[in-house]
Amino acid sequence: MARRSGVSVATVSRVFNTPEVVSQQTRQLVLGIAAEVGYLPNESARTLATKKSNMVGLVWDTDHRRPGWRHPFLQDILVALKSALSAQGLHLLMLAPDPSPGPARFLRAVQRHNVDGVVIIDNGSRDPAVLALADAGVPCVALDLRFTGPACTYITSDNRGGGRQAARHLIERGHRRIATITGPMPTYPAVERLEGFTAALAEAGLTLAGAPAGDWYLESGYTAMKQLLDLDPRPTAVFAAGDEMAVGALRAVHEAGLRVPEDVAIVGFDDIEVATLIPPGLTTVAQDKTGIGTAAAEAITAMLGGAATPPPTVLPTELIVRGSA
């Protein structure tokens, strides 16, 4: 016991937790030997005693058969989340789902480790194992997933607003025959982007020239665009509800021997890295990835701090105009 070095006992504990309650003098003393001896409080012991671990769990199902593992900009979110959490002295524990199956496979891991709260990044699935967390009263913040409950909140981009931005841009550019390629259809980002898009179209007296659904990935955008190109009259602009699909669409247009944006204008959604890399540059509705990560950290910290469950955060999107529309 490093504490032996000094003269005190649990005063050491006070020095590290409630320094203001210790006399200037003994504080210095203790801090002195602590530095000297290289003393570090042991988190496990502390967790055992307090029931708080200073760890927030990350629920991210990396099962390749499920959608969450391939979140389009996880890395950006993660960086922001981790940085913001670190600033509060919180660590991020990537939870390994408990081996024994059943709806408690995340919950068990959470409980065993006394994780204080979790952030869920699951790209749209309604996994019972995730819902179990909410039911158990674990403070949760979900990303890109409506998720509510007494101790649950979520962070999302303004998908509806983003859809409108896309529509307005296309309309301003003079397009009248406009189509969209939606995301997988029961999912809420897909639904909201579509709603925003069609609403803005309607305001301009326009109606959708087509709306095949994709699955967010490139291939589906490619296929959907081919369908759209077969229409007669052919749409002059299409809004792909995700950048990967937009890239697929771009490819289909090129293969058809048409030009972007002259023959067909394309706008995407997300603003992932490829958007800048691919010629002629993808015009797209950008999500604020850093903002999402930061907001998630804030929401969690607030809840851990005992605050009331914060309301959902809806982050504004921004239209980035590049060459494709």
Add this chain to the structure above:
Amino acid sequence: MARRSGVSVATVSRVFNTPEVVSQQTRQLVLGIAAEVGYLPNESARTLATKKSNMVGLVWDTDHRRPGWRHPFLQDILVALKSALSAQGLHLLMLAPDPSPGPARFLRAVQRHNVDGVVIIDNGSRDPAVLALADAGVPCVALDLRFTGPACTYITSDNRGGGRQAARHLIERGHRRIATITGPMPTYPAVERLEGFTAALAEAGLTLAGAPAGDWYLESGYTAMKQLLDLDPRPTAVFAAGDEMAVGALRAVHEAGLRVPEDVAIVGFDDIEVATLIPPGLTTVAQDKTGIGTAAAEAITAMLGGAATPPPTVLPTELIVRGSA
């Protein structure tokens, strides 16, 4: 205490740790009530008692001023790493560097949490805080970073071999005036890719037509390629040591009004997602991202299991031929 429910005491512990030592009968009994009561062993208590946490730390410095945060295919590695670790019941703790600065900022976090080992993903930096881990004897496995020590090993792609593959491909295609855009120069992946590349060129009696250095990122590839295009005679093929730079190079070529691969062939390195997305498809030397993650998990598990420090793992690369060369 859930154990009260039964009749036993620390036998419960045995049931969960060394079941073979408990009679079939009592085992069933204990397991029975455990399930009933929803008993879960508490990891903190267990860690406190054993000094082992079943957590491996991930050292990933997300400081935007440092290189590691933007590892090109972190997500793929992470998925593989986490899955493999999960299968062993190990969790991944993303370490928040300890707030007080100094070379022990990761080490302190590791010690406080009794993390069993760490994987370092730091894209080439020689951070004293990382070296401190090695010195302290923490089992380490580094990715893409030569890292040795009594309890340290690393996983890397065969950069030299990859360089050769690129060169051979270009030579086979009949190119004779061949240049390269290297990575940032003192870093070892940059050096090794270059070495492999020039060696294979030499075997064919060729010598480099130019070798400007980039910094892995797009912009630098663009700039470097412009230099190369100004050469007279102009190279007919260039090997960019990273895909992002290759995309930059591609752009420079297009802007110069030249065609890929007819006027200038380009091959990259990494095989990141854009390689497939960008027309005409980037021919590139693929790294085995999943293999890297899995190998890292294996190395760590081996060390934790008490095995001798495994030798470095060098994973083969694979040339993927697409449209650009």
Add this chain to the structure above:
DNA sequence: CTGTTAGCGCTTTCAG
């Protein structure tokens, strides 16, 4: 095979 008994290192009343 199964109890008993100490701790693991820290926090937390409760006195002083």
Add this chain to the structure above:
DNA sequence: CTGAAAGCGCTAACAG
């Protein structure tokens, strides 16, 4: 302001 003492839940000898 600072000790003393009792636990947090589990593992690890050490007897039976």
